[in-house]
Amino acid sequence: RRRYGSNQQPKHLLPPSPPGLPIIGHLHLVGDRPHVSLRSLAAKHGGLMLLRLGTVPNLVVSSRRAAQLIMRTHDHAFASRPVSTVSDALLYGSSDIGFAPYGEHWRQVRKLVTTHLFTVKKVNSYRLARQEEVRLVMDKIREAVAGSKAVDISETMNTFANDIVSRVVSGKFFRAEGRNKLFRELIETNTRLIGGFNLQEYFPGLANSLSSLTSWFASNQADEAHKRWDELLETIIIDHEGRRRTSENGHVVGGVEQEDSDFVDVLLSVQKEFSVTRDHIKAILMDMFGAGTDTSSLVLELAMAELMRNPHLMTKLQAEVRENTPRGQEMVAQDNIVRMTYLRAVVKETLRLHPPAPLLLPRLSMVDCEVDGYTIPSGTRVIINEWAISRDPESWEKAEEFMPERFMDGGSATAVDFRGNDFQFVPFGAGRRMCPGLNFGMATVEIMLANLVYCFDWGLPAGMEEEDIDMTEVFGVTVHPKEKLVLVPKLRGDGVHALHAE
Numbered sequence: 001r002r003r004y005g006s007n008q009q010p011k012h013l014l015p016p017s018p019p020g021l022p023i024i025g026h027l028h029l030v031g032d033r034p035h036v037s038l039r040s041l042a043a044k045h046g047g048l049m050l051l052r053l054g055t056v057p058n059l060v061v062s063s064r065r066a067a068q069l070i071m072r073t074h075d076h077a078f079a080s081r082p083v084s085t086v087s088d089a090l091l092y093g094s095s096d097i098g099f100a101p102y103g104e105h106w107r108q109v110r111k112l113v114t115t116h117l118f119t120v121k122k123v124n125s126y127r128l129a130r131q132e133e134v135r136l137v138m139d140k141i142r143e144a145v146a147g148s149k150a151v152d153i154s155e156t157m158n159t160f161a162n163d164i165v166s167r168v169v170s171g172k173f174f175r176a177e178g179r180n181k182l183f184r185e186l187i188e189t190n191t192r193l194i195g196g197f198n199l200q201e202y203f204p205g206l207a208n209s210l211s212s213l214t215s216w217f218a219s220n221q222a223d224e225a226h227k228r229w230d231e232l233l234e235t236i237i238i239d240h241e242g243r244r245r246t247s248e249n250g251h252v253v254g255g256v257e258q259e260d261s262d263f264v265d266v267l268l269s270v271q272k273e274f275s276v277t278r279d280h281i282k283a284i285l286m287d288m289f290g291a292g293t294d295t296s297s298l299v300l301e302l303a304m305a306e307l308m309r310n311p312h313l314m315t316k317l318q319a320e321v322r323e324n325t326p327r328g329q330e331m332v333a334q335d336n337i338v339r340m341t342y343l344r345a346v347v348k349e350t351l352r353l354h355p356p357a358p359l360l361l362p363r364l365s366m367v368d369c370e371v372d373g374y375t376i377p378s379g380t381r382v383i384i385n386e387w388a389i390s391r392d393p394e395s396w397e398k399a400e401e402f403m404p405e406r407f408m409d410g411g412s413a414t415a416v417d418f419r420g421n422d423f424q425f426v427p428f429g430a431g432r433r434m435c436p437g438l439n440f441g442m443a444t445v446e447i448m449l450a451n452l453v454y455c456f457d458w459g460l461p462a463g464m465e466e467e468d469i470d471m472t473e474v475f476g477v478t479v480h481p482k483e484k485l486v487l488v489p490k491l492r493g494d495g496v497h498a499l500h501a502e
């Protein structure tokens with residue numbers, strides 16, 4: 001096994017690696033679906049594997065045990081993020097949360113969002129906003145039913161997730177001002193730039209000249225996108241400041257704990273306490289869009305795809321949701337969801353088989369660290385292959401099958417949860433860098449999925465069979481199905497129609 005060290009006395013043992021090539025290292029072994037090829041490599045070389053991608057050392061983590069060592073035992077050593085010129089340009093010098101290097105600034109902004117934006121209480125306070133957004137989507141689907149039209153679920157879910165975030169970030173007038181559309185367009189640009197950049201970072205190009213040319217283009221585009229974000233966010237902040245000044249005794253001034261204070265209100269009111277600048281506020285807001293929209297909408301889209309591929313599970317879920325919602329009630333409300341254990345199991349199973357960010361976000365080691373007898377040098381990038389871990393047959397019975405029952409009482413994974421304590425299932429990551437928006441994301445996903453199956457029965461477009469639903473993925477920071485999911489909604493076939501439809 002390769003060793004390295006100073007002088008003639010190599011003393012540090014590195015994790016196993018497949019044979020590499022000069023210059024490119026192991027780059028040729030990583031295809032266009034890295035989570036899949038990295039899993040095959042790990043099957044030969046183990047849960048901790050070192051790959052050199054171009055000049056960059058990458059520790060690939062592919063087992064439950066290895067994930068626990070990195071995100072719990074040695075979490076502190078691996079809690080930074082790699083430097084990225086694109087996120088520097090886009091996100092005010094990476095002064096957001098997701099891309100910020102480990103340190104005092106990251107600690108402050110992370111504490112700010114976990115104590116003021118993502119508490120259970122705050123997430124709960126947006127229940128009516130969520131309900132209203134869900135209602136708008138249900139109305140649109142009813143229109144599709146009336147016109148015998150199919151619904152593009154991928155697009156509908158993406159718009160919905162974007163609208164929810166736009167609304168909690170900038171207040172309930174976001175739609176009238178067309179902000180949601182602008183946000184959506186800007187998020188798409190970010191995803192393209194950051195996704196592209198990340199790939200380049202994981203797998204830097206063969207020829208240096210080519211790669212620097214690509215980064216030059218990317219940086220230029222990032223600067224452009226940054227300007228557009230900055231203008232939009234500045235307008236929104238100025239709006240909010242105006243309102244704060246004019247409502248001395250109103251809810252906004254003391255508004256942190258108020259139900260309808262949006263994220264901008266909250267950030268402005270705690271700005272001094274957390275010593276954050278205006279640019280920091282904008283960077284944090286950008287994170288909410290970047291991290292909060294695609295992830296939630298993918299879970300919804302893939303849950304629907306799996307339910308359509310497994311009609312008996314759809315029937316079972318519909319029965320649960322309809323039984324637990326008072327008869328004749330127009331829509332499922334958040335209170336009704338509490339009792340829906342199968343709904344939760346379906347969401348969990350979707351996250352297990354289709355984690356939206358299959359390689360989580362890359363981490364970076366800050367010091368030399370001994371892990372399981374190996375030395376991981378400071379400055380090593382870390383890729384956690386959650387996709388492989390949550391399909392590992394050593395941890396999961398019938399690992400490749402969509403089987404929500406495993407999470408129900410008496411199932412093989414009843415006690416397993418995604419909150420960062422069960423390392424065979426970490427779709428939100430774990431440890432210091434774990435997703436702070438988990439409760440927010442789950443609330444969005446649960447209320448929408450419940451209503452989709454409560455209000456409608458679903459069919460496939462003419463000529464399409466269950467097995468034709470294409471689950472092929474296209475890789476990026478988040479993986480997307482290659483084909484859009486288009487389904488045909490029908491009014492419920494059990495004679496109990498939502499009030500609105502009658």
Ligand code: HEM
Pocket residue numbers: 097098099110165287288289291292293295296299356357360361362427428429430432433434435436437438440441442445
């Ligand atoms: C189903 C929905 C979601 C999934 C699956 C998800 C997944 C993830 C993952 C895998 C990470 C990286 C964890 C790591 O590095 O170990 C992350 C980080 C993050 N997520 Fe989420 N997320 C979701 C929803 C949200 C929402 C709704 C928001 C905010 C509105 C959000 C905000 C963030 C932020 C700010 C980070 C960076 C944390 C840090 O670096 O300290 N996420 N998320």
